[in-house]
Amino acid sequence: MGKTKNSSRAPFPVGIGKVLKRLHYPLDVILLCVRWYVAYSLSLRNLEEMMAExxxxxxxxxxxxxxxxxxxxFEKAFRRIKRPAGKSWRMDETYVKVKGQWKYLYRAVDKQGNTIDFLLRVHRDKAAARRYFDEAIAQNVEPExxxxxxxxxxxxxxxxxxAERKKPIQIRQNKYLNNVIEQDHRAIKRVIKPMMGFKSFQCARIILSCIExxxxxxxGQMQHVGDTRTAAEQFYSLVM
Structure with missing residues (x-):
């Protein structure tokens, strides 16, 4: 895995190919570091040491x-092939530190625990929640x-x-039924913890999208029926 060019690979998607040309590292090194950073509880310094070893x-x-x-x-490629989630949503927000201040990560899962969508917002209020619902509904199967x-x-x-819909969504306020989303938050927070907060809102938004x-x-939200590839192989397939 040295600094060598990979000439035998199949052509990359146009956007990804242009970016890779400017990064000056072999693709396998880049993808390994990116995947480890968003899949495990590691800091950037941890990754630097691990690669040095x-x-x-x-x-x-x-x-x-x-x-x-x-x-x-990666996110654009993933959203094109993400498996549809269910119509019964559990929605909640969790806290993420950006530039030393708490911001709000809105998230929802269906009753089986599949992620519906996520959105980082500066404030925790009606406008932020409405923006989340509008975007989540636009990109997913409409909830019942x-x-x-x-x-x-x-x-x-x-x-x-x-009030703006012909067929209203049934609303339930029940903390017990929302245990599934609260448990799901933990998987995201576990990866975020070693990062010690984000330097900017834009940086937080991008990195959180890859963690999600x-x-x-x-x-299994990318898998097709009969797909036996590992999670790592599925991740790499987004650009290969």
């Missing part, structure tokens, strides 16, 4: 740059039921949404 000189700032450049392309906790902002956003994507791959 394998005889590969990779600066932690390079890994961060790879994330920012490539992740939006959405369960939220006792948050007044989430309820107000759903009621405003229903890897989490969905592990839950």
């Amino acid at each position: 394998r005889g590969i000189e990779v600066d932690h700032s390079s890994v961060h740059r790879w994330m920012i450049k490539l992740v939006p392309l 039921t959405i369960t939220v906790d006792k948050s007044g902002a989430n309820l107000a956003a759903l009621e405003a949404l229903n 994507m890897m989490h969905m791959i592990r839950k």
Whole structure:
């Protein structure tokens, strides 16, 4: 895995190929570092040391740059093949530190635990919740039921949404039924913890999207019937 060019690979998708030309590292090194960073509880310094043990000189700032450049392309490819989730949603928000301040990651799963969608917002209010619901519904199968906790902002956003719909969504406020989303938050927070917060909102949004994507791959949300590939192989297939 040295700094060599890979001439025998199949052509890359146009957008990804252009980005890779500017990164000056072999694809296998780049993908390994990106996947490890979003799949496991590691800091960028951890990755730098781990690669050095394998005889590969990779600066932690390079890994961060790879994330920012490539992740939006990964996410775009993943969303085209993401398996549809169910129509019974459990929605909640969790906290993420950005520039020393808490921001809000809105998330939802269906009753089987499949991720519906996610959205990082600066504020935790009716407008933020409404933006989340609008984007999640636009990109997924329309829900029949959405369960939220006792948050007044989430309820107000759903009621405003229903006021504009011919067929209203059934709203449930039940903390017990939302245990599945609260448990799912933990998988995301476990990966975020060693990162010690994000330097900017844009950086947080991009990296969180890849963490969420890897989490969905592990839950089988990219698999086709009969697909026996590992989560790592599925991740790499997004660009190969």
